[in-house]
Amino acid sequence: MYGTQSKIxxxxxxxxxxxxxxxxxxxxxxxxxxxxxxxxxxxxEGNVDDVNVxxxxxxxxxxxxxxxxxxxxxxxxxxxxxxxxxxxNALKSSxxxxxxxxxITLKKLIRKxxxxxxxxxxWFALSGAAKKKSTVPESYYNDxxxxxxxxxxxxxxxxxxxxxxxxxxxPWLDTTEGHAALRRVLVGYSFRDSDVxxxxxxxxxxxxxxxxxxxxxxxxxxxxVLLENVLVNDCYTNNLSGCHVEQRVFKxxxxxxxxxxxxxxxxxxxxISLVATEWFLCLFAKSLPSETTLRVWDVIFYEGAMxxxxxxLAIFKMKEDELLLxxxxxxxxxxLQKTTHHLFDPDDLLTVAFDxxxxxxxxxxxxxxxxxxxxxxxxELDERSKRLNSFQMxxx
Amino acid sequence: MATIGHNNLNAKxxxxxxxxxxxxxxxxxxxxGQFLEFQESTIGAAFFSQTLAVNDATVKFEIWDTAxxxxxxxxxxxxxxxxxxxxxxxxxxxxxxxxxxxxxxxxLQKQGNPNMVMALAGNKADLEDKRKVTAEEARVYxxxxxxxxxxxxxxxxxxxxxxxxxxxxxxPRAQPAQNPPGMVLVDRPAEGxxxxxxxx
Numbered sequence: 001m002y003g004t005q006s007k008i009x010x011x012x013x014x015x016x017x018x019x020x021x022x023x024x025x026x027x028x029x030x031x032x033x034x035x036x037x038x039x040x041x042x043x044x045e046g047n048v049d050d051v052n053v054x055x056x057x058x059x060x061x062x063x064x065x066x067x068x069x070x071x072x073x074x075x076x077x078x079x080x081x082x083x084x085x086x087x088x089n090a091l092k093s094s095x096x097x098x099x100x101x102x103x104i105t106l107k108k109l110i111r112k113x114x115x116x117x118x119x120x121x122x123w124f125a126l127s128g129a130a131k132k133k134s135t136v137p138e139s140y141y142n143d144x145x146x147x148x149x150x151x152x153x154x155x156x157x158x159x160x161x162x163x164x165x166x167x168x169x170x171p172w173l174d175t176t177e178g179h180a181a182l183r184r185v186l187v188g189y190s191f192r193d194s195d196v197x198x199x200x201x202x203x204x205x206x207x208x209x210x211x212x213x214x215x216x217x218x219x220x221x222x223x224x225v226l227l228e229n230v231l232v233n234d235c236y237t238n239n240l241s242g243c244h245v246e247q248r249v250f251k252x253x254x255x256x257x258x259x260x261x262x263x264x265x266x267x268x269x270x271x272i273s274l275v276a277t278e279w280f281l282c283l284f285a286k287s288l289p290s291e292t293t294l295r296v297w298d299v300i301f302y303e304g305a306m307x308x309x310x311x312x313l314a315i316f317k318m319k320e321d322e323l324l325l326x327x328x329x330x331x332x333x334x335x336l337q338k339t340t341h342h343l344f345d346p347d348d349l350l351t352v353a354f355d356x357x358x359x360x361x362x363x364x365x366x367x368x369x370x371x372x373x374x375x376x377x378x379x380e381l382d383e384r385s386k387r388l389n390s391f392q393m394x395x396x
Numbered sequence: 397m398a399t400i401g402h403n404n405l406n407a408k409x410x411x412x413x414x415x416x417x418x419x420x421x422x423x424x425x426x427x428x429g430q431f432l433e434f435q436e437s438t439i440g441a442a443f444f445s446q447t448l449a450v451n452d453a454t455v456k457f458e459i460w461d462t463a464x465x466x467x468x469x470x471x472x473x474x475x476x477x478x479x480x481x482x483x484x485x486x487x488x489x490x491x492x493x494x495x496x497x498x499x500x501x502x503x504l505q506k507q508g509n510p511n512m513v514m515a516l517a518g519n520k521a522d523l524e525d526k527r528k529v530t531a532e533e534a535r536v537y538x539x540x541x542x543x544x545x546x547x548x549x550x551x552x553x554x555x556x557x558x559x560x561x562x563x564x565x566x567x568p569r570a571q572p573a574q575n576p577p578g579m580v581l582v583d584r585p586a587e588g589x590x591x592x593x594x595x596x
Binding site for chain 1 (some may be wrong): 415416432434435437438439440441443445452458463464465467468469470471473474476480502503506508
């Protein structure tokens with residue numbers, strides 16, 4: 001076996017020490033920038049307040065771990081692995097009352113965060129990855145990676161190009177071993193679904209999956225379930241049509257849920273896709289701090305892709321006052337970038353994202369919106385490609 | 397669109413070109429004076445701004461650095477719409493990236509702002525021993541198509557500030573007056589309102 005089952009040992013998780021800062025320097029603390037590694041090995045640059053927030057977050061993660069263990073003691077080991085989500089009808093008939101209680105408990109619990117040690121197991125079971133894997137022979141992943149070894153395609157060339165450009169400087173991802181693991185996952189997937197092949201952005205998603213899942217094979221199945229079941233179709237294919245659809249749905253949602261922001265941004269001629277495209281394609285992996293991103297993913301894997309809309313809306317909503325004061329596209333981008341980069345406390349974001357005031361959204365309403373936008377997007381993309389082809393004909 | 401307030405000009409600039417040609421590296425060199433051997437891949441696009449002094453005026457560039465992979469092409473109009481300038485980047489060690497640059501030029505000529513200042517940048521000029529596209533070939537192409545051309549190296553910094561400086565110099569100053577009479581700018585109904593609110 002060539003390392004495909006090897007555990008990624010992120011010793012840094014326990015080793016990294018965040019400096020504890022003394023109150024004596026409070027007066028000038030806002031000016032001090034410190035660099036350190038977070039629990040997933042990413043270098044974070046922040047001021048002393050950020051460091052303190054991160055320390056508080058660590059403590060909250062520990063408390064949340066205790067909540068999970070307590071429930072485990074109460075409801076039995078792995079209770080959460082046998083619970084399905086309560087969207088609509090599924091629950092009514094088939095499940096007993098206790099299962100319903102469990103489902104509600106689990107939904108709440110997951111919104112408060114899955115402890116990092118449990119993430120691989122919980123994600124794998126609840127996302128549907130385990131089920132997907134169970135439908136093919138045990139050796140599927142190894143056979144796939146062996147079969148495609150040494151093959152060169154447009155996708156493999158692009159993957160090779162992007163390996164060192166995926167979280168450069170990360171203590172594991174940016175090593176020969178890390179590159180090789182990421183390569184096998186991405187190349188394997190490019191052969192599994194040749195319509196997707198390789199799309200830039202997936203490198204960041206797969207890299208984070210590797211860091212969380214610890215084994216390459218599990219990361220591969222998480223990527224598969226994400227693209228094939230969780231996200232809208234065609235997010236990453238050919239002309240990113242799925243992503244275009246999502247952007248339109250999001251624009252409509254922002255207009256409905258945050259009309260003042262939407263109107264202000266429109267007056268500035270700020271198209272929200274300018275910033276939201278990256279959020280949707282990388283699932284925030286490039287914009288939010290790692291633990292915050294993974295807390296968002298906790299909920300995505302349990303509740304579905306509409307969570308991306310909740311979170312994206314929340315980012316705008318949190319900064320409503322500041323955004324309304326902007327006069328220029330550059331300022332809007334600065335506000336949003338500064339906000340996302342400093343969201344070290346996942347609860348700050350998720351509380352707003354799931355606040356009743358934003359109004360509830362269901363997978364159903366989002367699906368309806370998507371169906372509404374789809375024909376228009378397809379028509380536009382089609383017209384555009386016709387126009388581009390016609391220039392090229394002119395030249396010949 | 398370039399907008400004017402006193403002696404200050406705001407100009408939207410977009411970088412287009414093949415994946416890995418060095419678009420982000422050129423921007424990073426220009427904006428922060430830095431170079432990274434491996435620059436994180438750009439998804440969607442990234443935004444930067446930088447101000448240059450040209451003669452007695454300043455030009456504030458609002459730079460959109462776009463993703464290079466072919467399938468991101470469908471997002472590009474959002475970034476080049478209303479741009480006052482574009483830098484089309486190719487990698488002198490890749491003929492494919494040069495062909496792709498030509499396609500971008502073609503698209504901008506048909507779809508972009510007609511007054512757009514276009515620059516062609518042959519990047520990675522420090523990799524002379526791996527060169528596949530001659531400077532002569534690119535220069536001839538640029539001349540035929542009304543672009544100005546420079547070979548650049550984000551790594552050594554050669555010609556990076558120069559290309560932005562040259563664009564700044566070429567930006568039309570009193571834009572509305574310079575438009576020939578009878579020219580219809582159908583694509584940009586909001587141009588007037590934008591100019592009025594630009595003094596941020």
